[in-house]
Amino acid sequence: MKRYILAIFILALTAAWLILSSVNYAGLNSLQRLANYRNGILAGEGEWMPRSTVITAKYNAHIDIDTLGIPHIFSKDANGSAYALGFMHAKDRYFQMEVTAYAVMGKLGELFGEAAVSSDRHWRKFELEDRAKAYFNSLAGTQPALYSYLQAYEAGVNDYIQHEAPRRRDPMYTIWHCSPHPWKAYYTFLVQWYMSHELTFYDDYFDKQELLDKLPDTIRQLLYPSNPDKENFIVPGGALQPTLKERSLARVFDTDSRNNYTARPFNKNLGSNNWVVGSAHTTQGQLFLCNDLHLSLATPNIFYEAHLSSPGMHVYGFTIPGVPVVLTGHNEKIAWGITNGGWDVTEQYLLKLDPAHPDRYWLNGKWETMKEKKFLIGIKGKAAEAMTVKYTVFGPLVQRDSVAYGLKWHPQESCQAVESFWKLMHAGNWDDFRTALRSYDYPSQNFVYGDVNGNIGIICAGKMPVKPAGYAGGVLDGTVSPHWSYVPFDSLPQSYNPGRNYLFSANQEPARNGIYFSSRWFDDLYRPERINEMLSAAKQLDREDMRRMQLDVKDLSVKDLQQLIKMYAPEKKLSPEWALMKDWNGDLQPNSRPAVFYKYIRWSVKKVSADMAKQLNLKAAPGYDQFMRFLMKNARVEMNGGVIESRQCFDKIITTTDSLFARLGHAATPVNPYAFNIPQLTHLPALELQVGDVGGSENTINVNYRAHPVIRTLIEINHGHIQSWMVNATGQTGRINEKNYLQQFAAWKKNDLHPSQFVRQEQQLHAIVSSIQFVQQH
Amino acid sequence: MLYKKYLLVLVALFVLHLYAGSWVMIICWALAGFLSFSWLREARFPLLNVLGLEILIGLLFWAFFWRGNEHLYQLSGRFHTTTLPWWLAAVAVNAITAVLCAGVGFHAAKLTQVTTK
Numbered sequence: 001m002k003r004y005i006l007a008i009f010i011l012a013l014t015a016a017w018l019i020l021s022s023v024n025y026a027g028l029n030s031l032q033r034l035a036n037y038r039n040g041i042l043a044g045e046g047e048w049m050p051r052s053t054v055i056t057a058k059y060n061a062h063i064d065i066d067t068l069g070i071p072h073i074f075s076k077d078a079n080g081s082a083y084a085l086g087f088m089h090a091k092d093r094y095f096q097m098e099v100t101a102y103a104v105m106g107k108l109g110e111l112f113g114e115a116a117v118s119s120d121r122h123w124r125k126f127e128l129e130d131r132a133k134a135y136f137n138s139l140a141g142t143q144p145a146l147y148s149y150l151q152a153y154e155a156g157v158n159d160y161i162q163h164e165a166p167r168r169r170d171p172m173y174t175i176w177h178c179s180p181h182p183w184k185a186y187y188t189f190l191v192q193w194y195m196s197h198e199l200t201f202y203d204d205y206f207d208k209q210e211l212l213d214k215l216p217d218t219i220r221q222l223l224y225p226s227n228p229d230k231e232n233f234i235v236p237g238g239a240l241q242p243t244l245k246e247r248s249l250a251r252v253f254d255t256d257s258r259n260n261y262t263a264r265p266f267n268k269n270l271g272s273n274n275w276v277v278g279s280a281h282t283t284q285g286q287l288f289l290c291n292d293l294h295l296s297l298a299t300p301n302i303f304y305e306a307h308l309s310s311p312g313m314h315v316y317g318f319t320i321p322g323v324p325v326v327l328t329g330h331n332e333k334i335a336w337g338i339t340n341g342g343w344d345v346t347e348q349y350l351l352k353l354d355p356a357h358p359d360r361y362w363l364n365g366k367w368e369t370m371k372e373k374k375f376l377i378g379i380k381g382k383a384a385e386a387m388t389v390k391y392t393v394f395g396p397l398v399q400r401d402s403v404a405y406g407l408k409w410h411p412q413e414s415c416q417a418v419e420s421f422w423k424l425m426h427a428g429n430w431d432d433f434r435t436a437l438r439s440y441d442y443p444s445q446n447f448v449y450g451d452v453n454g455n456i457g458i459i460c461a462g463k464m465p466v467k468p469a470g471y472a473g474g475v476l477d478g479t480v481s482p483h484w485s486y487v488p489f490d491s492l493p494q495s496y497n498p499g500r501n502y503l504f505s506a507n508q509e510p511a512r513n514g515i516y517f518s519s520r521w522f523d524d525l526y527r528p529e530r531i532n533e534m535l536s537a538a539k540q541l542d543r544e545d546m547r548r549m550q551l552d553v554k555d556l557s558v559k560d561l562q563q564l565i566k567m568y569a570p571e572k573k574l575s576p577e578w579a580l581m582k583d584w585n586g587d588l589q590p591n592s593r594p595a596v597f598y599k600y601i602r603w604s605v606k607k608v609s610a611d612m613a614k615q616l617n618l619k620a621a622p623g624y625d626q627f628m629r630f631l632m633k634n635a636r637v638e639m640n641g642g643v644i645e646s647r648q649c650f651d652k653i654i655t656t657t658d659s660l661f662a663r664l665g666h667a668a669t670p671v672n673p674y675a676f677n678i679p680q681l682t683h684l685p686a687l688e689l690q691v692g693d694v695g696g697s698e699n700t701i702n703v704n705y706r707a708h709p710v711i712r713t714l715i716e717i718n719h720g721h722i723q724s725w726m727v728n729a730t731g732q733t734g735r736i737n738e739k740n741y742l743q744q745f746a747a748w749k750k751n752d753l754h755p756s757q758f759v760r761q762e763q764q765l766h767a768i769v770s771s772i773q774f775v776q777q778h
Numbered sequence: 779m780l781y782k783k784y785l786l787v788l789v790a791l792f793v794l795h796l797y798a799g800s801w802v803m804i805i806c807w808a809l810a811g812f813l814s815f816s817w818l819r820e821a822r823f824p825l826l827n828v829l830g831l832e833i834l835i836g837l838l839f840w841a842f843f844w845r846g847n848e849h850l851y852q853l854s855g856r857f858h859t860t861t862l863p864w865w866l867a868a869v870a871v872n873a874i875t876a877v878l879c880a881g882v883g884f885h886a887a888k889l890t891q892v893t894t895k
Binding site: 003004006007010011013014017018021022030031032033034035036037038039040041042044045046171686687736737738739741 | 795796797798799800803804839843844847848849850852853856857858864865867868870871872874875878879881882885886888889
């Protein structure tokens with residue numbers, strides 16, 4: 001009997017251990033598989049590419065890889081370049097490429113399991129995989145060269161995957177217990193949609209509507225101004241402002257109602273800087289074009305540096321793995337850079353649902369039945385989940401809390417940006433540049449331009465839906481049919497060789513008319529102001545000035561703060577830290593005492609602003625820049641039986657800052673308010689990188705908030721000759737088991753840009769560590 | 779004689795670790811436990827011997843494969859650790875599974891009294 005009990009006990013213990021160690025926690029591989037000596041994490045090996053590799057392929061090309069892992073691709077035609085670039089993208093970043101494509105298809109659950117299902121439910125309703133497939137197929141007739149270019153890219157990616165032995169794979173595949181799937185040419189368009197979503201999918205329309213409904217216009221313009229006082233538009237002057245008459249605006253909130261709507265969080269500060277400076281401002285009459293892109297910084301970085309050379313196409317710059325075109329960079333004739341337009345391309349149409357039949361909505365005076373579609377969401381290790389989506393004429397039905405709306409996300413309708421970048425790579429002058437951008441759609445971008453003849457320009461490009469008259473960023477009326485139209489390309493804000501001989505964009509409003517930023521109101525006044533201040537200075541600029549400018553962390557909001565101290569506390573006895581503020585230059589270096597204290601002031605401003613919103617029974621608080629503007633106005637607002645005064649708010653800011661600083665700034669381990677973490681792509685906590693030696697704020701050129709300059713480019717055009725310098729925050733490879741992972745990180749922090757090797761002849765390259773020759777099979 | 783038998787088991791398990799996946803290993807460990815009762819009868823602590831074999835195999839893998847593996851050094855560096863915890867974790871999981879599975883095999887053989895002369 002004893003024997004049986006012991007045997008049963010051991011069996012039970014073994015079963016428990018096997019179950020426990022074979023479970024995929026949160027989609028991760030099981031302990032058993034990870035610890036397996038043959039297939040587990042210890043079995044992996046680094047990259048397989050020997051110093052010189054010859055691969056038989058369908059395309060001819062040669063790749064030289066330099067010490068930074070940057071591929072220099074030489075081929076006899078563009079398709080050879082695409083093939084080789086696909087091969088390199090797959091080698092360094094395939095896991096990232098696949099995650100992005102699967103996210104947009106709404107199939108991330110197949111890779112990561114349950115945790116990704118909510119993402120899949122969000123994406124699947126846009127049916128982007130089918131749209132991408134259809135668009136790609138249409139290219140065969142409309143753009144055959146681009147069609148075959150993308151096919152060659154697909155072949156390059158898939159050939160790499162086939163060549164790589166499983167034990168050589170990116171260890172992320174072992175950690176997440178999945179294998180690479182073949183790449184399909186149409187996935188490229190999914191990556192474009194991913195970027196559009198990152199940069200333009202706004203979801204705070206009900207919060208905006210609450211402000212519009214509850215606040216009288218005069219008060220709203222004081223507390224939540226929609227237009228800045230300081231005009232630093234991308235294109236000075238106005239632009240045509242077409243409006244629709246057909247659509248009326250909606251009203252949702254009474255004065256005493258509550259806003260229970262939960263907006264999806266999004267990062268408003270995803271933006272960028274670019275500027276082009278003409279010969280009038282430079283030491284040798286050269287032209288500078290600079291670009292730094294602000295996105296959520298993760299490892300690996302989203303961008304990938306590459307050099308493509310083939311007859312008719314010689315281009316250098318940053319690509320996105322999955323998208324075989326240069327997004328910011330130059331060719332032999334022109335240079336370009338991009339910043340996020342941030343236009344209002346998402347619309348929420350308030351629906352009136354039939355209480356007796358929840359699948360019906362009121363449209364044009366009668367009840368209309370929604371169309372239903374069923375989807376299956378695949379989940380790794382589990383049965384697929386069914387999902388039913390109801391569609392209105394506006395788009396999919398979204399029900400959240402007490403509201404129901406039809407969601408129109410305009411970017412889902414087209415994906416022509418890749419085609420525009422493809423044309424840009426071949427462009428030789430301003431006319432070509434304009435032609436390339438004529439078909440550009442999403443995400444809206446401010447394209448800055450410079451060419452070998454010294455011309456400069458900017459085009460705010462994208463497909464902007466025309467808004468109804470009086471629209472200010474709230475929800476739209478969903479009881480009448482939509483009539484969508486878009487701002488024609490020739491009416492978009494653009495400028496060519498302006499008198500001041502420089503142009504810049506820093507995600508500010510394109511022009512003085514409000515249609516593009518109607519839902520954004522304004523987010524950042526100080527960053528464009530600082531760029532303008534530096535470029536308009538009489539000094540003759542050189543390359544070092546440009547490099548330093550990209551590192552600049554001077555926050556102009558400090559000037560306003562100093563003004564506020566003079567206005568509201570000239571005689572008041574302030575703490576020594578406050579006294580420091582009075583003469584400080586606003587340079588936000590992380591180790592400087594005033595910079596640290598200033599960060600506490602910013603936190604206090606946000607806190608007092610949030611308290612004020614609560615007092616007014618409003619969900620959204622004014623942004624930092626908006627609230628600073630209110631403080632500067634020395635205003636007094638009477639509402640809901642209470643009074644809000646700028647002066648009183650500033651007093652609160654002083655006391656809140658002092659108490660915050662006493663609590664956190666003087667602690668044994670004082671909080672470093674400038675520190676931030678860089679997560680790994682799949683948010684594995686152990687792979688996070690902590691950074692504590694970078695300064696800046698959301699208002700500085702070198703931005704340090706939830707976004708960071710993930711790449712920087714500096715292009716110099718001197719007497720017809722183009723040279724460039726670049727840096728990528730994390731480096732080329734995304735493989736955590738390679739020594740070059742994070743290779744450029746130290747250089748990025750100092751903006752130590754490396755010179756690009758933009759040469760026509762392979763023999764002119766130096767610091768080449770390996771090469772790959774693709775030989776066409778017969 | 780016993781040592782020769784264990785040497786054979788050691789080589790067999792080492793080779794299996796090279797070529798087998800997790801579930802095949804689990805079956806083989808159970809078989810090792812079964813053999814511990816039926817074939818390696820002289821051993822005083824057969825399950826402890828399985829544990830010892832697994833640790834020895836882990837050391838052999840370290841010496842032959844992992845010690846010079848750049849992949850492992852880079853990987854552990856990214857996770858802000860040395861390579862030792864990775865080795866320890868892998869050997870621990872395998873050793874625990876080996877002992878438990880061998881225990882099941884051993885007691886199954888004991889209950890059915892399967893022996894070889």
